[in-house]
Amino acid sequence: MARFSSIRSKIWLCVLTALGGFFVSVVVGFYVNISQYSHLSHLQTSYWPLVSGSEKLHDIIKRQNNRYEDAFLFGEQDLAQQSIAMQVSFVDLLDDLMIWVQSIDNSPVTVKNLLMLKRDYIRVMRLAVELRPTIVIEDLSLEQQRRIQEFGQLQHDLQARVEEISLVLNNEMIKVIEGDKKRVLSHLMVLGVLFLLGFAAAILTVNRVASTLLVAPLSRVLANVRRLESGYELEPPTLTADNDEIAQLAIAFWGMGEKLKRTTVSKRYVDNIISNMSGGLVVLKPDLTIDKVSQQTLKLFGYSEDELIGQPADLLSALDDDSILSPERLEELLNVGLVKQAEMTCVGRDGLTFPAHFSGSAMYGEDGELIGIIGILNDITELKKAQNELIQMAHHDSLTGLPNRNLLFDRLERTLQDAKRHNRTFALLYLDLDRFKEINDTMGHDVGDMVLKEVSNRLLQLLRADDTVARMGGDEFLIILNALQSPEDAGVLAKKVVEGLCEPFSFGTIEHRLGVSAGISIFPQDGTAIETLIKKSDSAMYVSKNSGGSCFNFS
Incomplete structure (x- = not known):
């Protein structure tokens, strides 16, 4: 073993042995799974374009049908024109699907099906x-009504056929994926067996090498460590011509042990360590009074050392705080033996409080008797401030400070459950500012932001304390009107909001008038689900918008 005279070479021998077994397993795994890569590539280039294309096709015809229905319902030719504009996208995408279908063997959807759909x-x-x-004719003849109904039925039939094609392609891709999953599972089982065999061989080899080159020499060093622990004389190490690092460690340890007999650690050395700790150190006696503190503790609390020594530990915690420094909680610490970063509220000499983390453990003598408790206090004021800022950012709109969608839906869920439990009525008031785009276009987004802030302030002043105002995005707001005595109360509040937002907005010499379109939905008359209530209030808002704005409508 002269070639392995250094610990580095011995470790490398063990590592290379293990890596050899691992390399064999990796090579086998590579060849086992190379076919799976081919299957996945085929799936990506064949079925995925078909599935995604069919879903886009379904989305286009669904949106087209919705626009036609809205066009005939509201008499809007612009909606019909938008729907007609989608024809080219639909036909082009349908042609692409035909090309992709032709490139796939045994496709579940044939070109003939797609040609019939196109026709x-x-x-x-x-x-x-x-x-x-x-569309713009108010009094339609019976023939015209019949043709419109026929057109609507044809639309829905087309949508159903596109949806069926999309479903068939999705199922086919799922079927292919399931087959690939079974294949991967069998490959993994083979690879797992090979890996275990290689791993077992590597362990046996490494164990043999490590026992000879590392474990035996280290065992002799460990024996000397135990002798030192027990107070016995250390056994001098054996000196050879090719001493490796372990032998050098044994020699150095033996020398350290000899020197340790002649050295001691001074009290001043320990005091210097304590004085320079970043956290505040507190040492308690078994009777839970303060025995020793560090300079950092004195700075944190504003006391002098004489004012703290001998005082009960709960002097450092707020009176109404269930602090870890209270006698009851310290008894729990003694039972557990250790506590890490327990949060507590501390109070200084000036009476001001601050949050802190306390970590501590009990100290016992050789006879098992309690000597005291040692603890570290760290001021976490900045940490708590950062946490509160993150919570504020996560639940409030950054521009207006109003609750955002996340906080709105949380409060809306609680309002809904409370209304169901106590048989109460509440309303949703959906707002959309009128002529707000003119401000952004003519005065700039900075003025637009100021308008949104002022709108938010007015809404908070106009509504009750238990109502919730949230910004949905852009110039849209949603208000939860809680605890209504009757649906008419929602109308009273909505009128108050519309009138308040119709008042002019002044910024220096600039004055601008806005309007607001509002829609109201009532629980439970208009629905018992959040999505339904929001959708109905939004629809009612659009009725107000189409009526000229600056008004409100019930769902």
Whole structure:
């Protein structure tokens, strides 16, 4: 073993032995799983474009149908024009799907199916163009009504066929993925067996090498450590011509042991360590009175050393705080033996409080008798401040300071549960500012931000303390009107809000008038689910917007 005269070479021998076994396992695993890469590549280049394309196709026809329904419902030709504009995207995407289908063997969707869908879609779109002039006609003839109903049915049939194609392609891809999962599982089982065999071989080899080159020499060093612990004379190490680092460690340890007999640690040395600790050190006697403190403790609390020594430990904690320094909690610490970073509220000599972390442990003598308790106190004022700022940022809008969507939905859920439990009524008031875009376009976003802040301030002043105002985004706000005696109360508050926001906004010499469109939904008349109530209040708001704004409507 002369070639391995250094501990580094011995460690490298063990490492290389282990790496050899690991390398063999990796190589086998690579060849076992190379086929899986091919399967995944095929899935990515074939089925994924089909599935994503069919989902986009379904989304286009769904949005197109919704716009046609809204166009005929509200008499808006612009919505019909938007729907017609989607025809090109639909047909182009359908042509792409045909190309992808042709590139796949045994595709669950045939080109013939897609061609029939394209033919029917074009026929329906021609009918849409013919019916477009009837959108603005208020009194339709029976024939016109029949054709519109026929058009609507054809639309929904097309949407159902597209949805069926999307579902078939999704199921086919899931089927392929499930097959790949089974294949991967079998590969992993083979790889796992090979890895265990290689790992076992590496362990046996490393154990053999380590026992000869490392463990035996270190065992002799450990024997000397135990002799030193027990107070016995150390056995001198054996000197050889090729002493490695372990032998040198044994020699150095033996020399240290000899010197240790002649050295002691002074009290001043320990006091210097305590005085320079970053945290505040507090040492308590068994009767839970203060025995020793560090300079940092005196700085934290503002006391002198004479004022603290001999005082009960709970002098440092707030009176109404269930502090770890109270006698009851310290008894718990003695039972456990150790506490780490327990949060508490400390109080200084000036009566001001601050948060702190306390870590401590009990100290026992050789006979097992309690000597005292040693603890460290760290001021966490800045940490708590940072935590509170993070909580504020997570639950409030950064511009207006109002609750954001996260906090709104949390409060809305609690309001809903409370209303259901106590049979109460509440309302949602959905607001959208009128002519706000003109401010951003003509005066800039800085003035727009000031307007949003002023709107937020007015809403807080106009509403009750137990109502919640939240910014949904942009110039939209949502208000929870709690504890209503009747639905009419929501109308009274909505009128107050609309009138308040219609008052002019002044910024220096600049004056601008806004309006607000509001929609109201009432629990439980308009729904018992959050999504339903929001949707209905939003729809009612759009009715107000289409009526000219600066008004409100019930759902």
